[in-house]
Amino acid sequence: xxxxxxxxxxxxxxxxxxxxxxxxxxxxxxxxxxxxxxxxxxxxxxxxxxxxxxxxxxxxxxxxxxxxxxxxxxxxxxxxxxxxxxxxxxxxxxxxxxxxxxxxxxxxxxxxxxxxxxxxxxxxxxxxxxxxxxxxxxxxxxxxxxxxxxxxxxxxxxxxxxxxxxxxxxxxxxxxx
Amino acid sequence: xxxxxxxxxxxxxxxxxxxxxxxxxxxxxxxxxxxxxxxxxxxxxxxxxxxxxxxxxxxxxxxxxxxxxxxxxxxxxxxxxxxxxxxxxxxxxxxxxxxxxxxxxxxxxxxxxxxxxxxxxxxxxxxxxxxxxxxxxxxxxxxxxxxxxxxxxxxxxxxxxxxxxxxxxxxxxxxxxxxxxxxxxxxxxxxxxxxxxxxxxxxxxxxxxxxxxxxx
Numbered sequence: 001x002x003x004x005x006x007x008x009x010x011x012x013x014x015x016x017x018x019x020x021x022x023x024x025x026x027x028x029x030x031x032x033x034x035x036x037x038x039x040x041x042x043x044x045x046x047x048x049x050x051x052x053x054x055x056x057x058x059x060x061x062x063x064x065x066x067x068x069x070x071x072x073x074x075x076x077x078x079x080x081x082x083x084x085x086x087x088x089x090x091x092x093x094x095x096x097x098x099x100x101x102x103x104x105x106x107x108x109x110x111x112x113x114x115x116x117x118x119x120x121x122x123x124x125x126x127x128x129x130x131x132x133x134x135x136x137x138x139x140x141x142x143x144x145x146x147x148x149x150x151x152x153x154x155x156x157x158x159x160x161x162x163x164x165x166x167x168x169x170x171x172x173x174x175x176x177x
Numbered sequence: 178x179x180x181x182x183x184x185x186x187x188x189x190x191x192x193x194x195x196x197x198x199x200x201x202x203x204x205x206x207x208x209x210x211x212x213x214x215x216x217x218x219x220x221x222x223x224x225x226x227x228x229x230x231x232x233x234x235x236x237x238x239x240x241x242x243x244x245x246x247x248x249x250x251x252x253x254x255x256x257x258x259x260x261x262x263x264x265x266x267x268x269x270x271x272x273x274x275x276x277x278x279x280x281x282x283x284x285x286x287x288x289x290x291x292x293x294x295x296x297x298x299x300x301x302x303x304x305x306x307x308x309x310x311x312x313x314x315x316x317x318x319x320x321x322x323x324x325x326x327x328x329x330x331x332x333x334x335x336x337x338x339x340x341x342x343x344x345x346x347x348x349x350x351x352x353x354x355x356x357x358x359x360x361x362x363x364x365x366x367x368x369x370x371x372x373x374x375x376x377x378x379x380x381x382x383x384x385x386x387x388x389x390x391x392x393x
């Protein structure tokens with residue numbers, strides 16, 4: 001399948017700095033979107049974006065186009081960095097801004113249906129209880145921890161963990177079918 | 178609610194999923210990351226989950242990013258500070274010297290303290306370089322031994338985990354000062370022997386004679 005982002009990452013692995021600049025041009029808006037949504041602070045998102053592209057250049061040799069799309073690889077690096085930063089924050093963080101972020105989810109869901117891979121995802125999410133599907137989405141898109149999820153859903157942390165683990169395994173069964 | 182036991186295989190898979198989802202706390206994440214590094218089968222499960230959940234990526238809206246490329250490139254492809262400073266003095270007009278002198282004074286009043294980063298040394302300590310971090314730069318001093326023989330030069334490299342080496346500069350008679358952040362734990366510093374002028378390819382071509390892992 002045609003994947004220009006994957007080609008650019010492969011060129012970065014060979015030390016092609018021009019390809020790195022092009023990669024920044026074509027992918028930075030998406031990765032900035034990921035960081036703004038998860039970190040919810042522009043200054044930190046911009047700082048994290050520099051770190052993301054530093055890692056992308058240094059790790060480009062480990063990207064294997066056979067194992068996934070280039071953009072998915074970039075987003076995995078970005079999410080991992082954002083989650084590490086979120087977990088390093090002092091525990092008592094406010095939920096400020098989270099509710100408005102959550103409101104954006106249904107619209108995102110509509111966009112999901114546009115692609116077949118994503119439609120499959122939406123179908124499989126449909127097999128989960130709605131509140132559990134929302135917990136999985138909330139964790140993936142907003143970087144919520146078990147602690148955050150337990151507080152939001154007003155259940156003990158261990159209960160949340162058991163719920164989520166079951167939901168994830170159910171999701172896998174559906175997606176791999 | 179009663180907890181139905183998961184099979185070991187299910188529990189492993191759930192852990193990989195929890196890691197990709199990002200719900201674990203910092204300590205649990207660190208444990209899983211250590212496991213990913215030493216257990217390829219587990220790492221493959223994590224990669225599978227990244228693929229499975231990537232269908233959610235459309236949920237991230239794009240947001241225009243400022244052009245941070247100059248900063249990123251300055252970090253990845255550092256230029257030796259000494260050369261830049263030389264250029265700066267050539268450019269300064271007489272009128273600007275006073276300003277420069279006052280800046281120097283400020284720098285003297287509030288000197289940044291050097292922080293030890295690593296020491297690269299042979300087992301018998303006959304050749305050793307000490308690396309410190311100092312005011313946004315790495316400074317590399319030879320504390321034992323001599324420079325490479327004529328026609329050759331010692332070149333310093335930084336290697337991120339799993340990545341290709343990136344040159345930080347040449348180690349000659351004077352200490353090397355290079356604008357670079359503090360390398361995180363797990364990064365490796367290495368010195369190789371290269372032809373005069375440095376590696377012609379951008380990657381180490383000669384023998385690597387010294388290495389040190391940050392935080393090891």
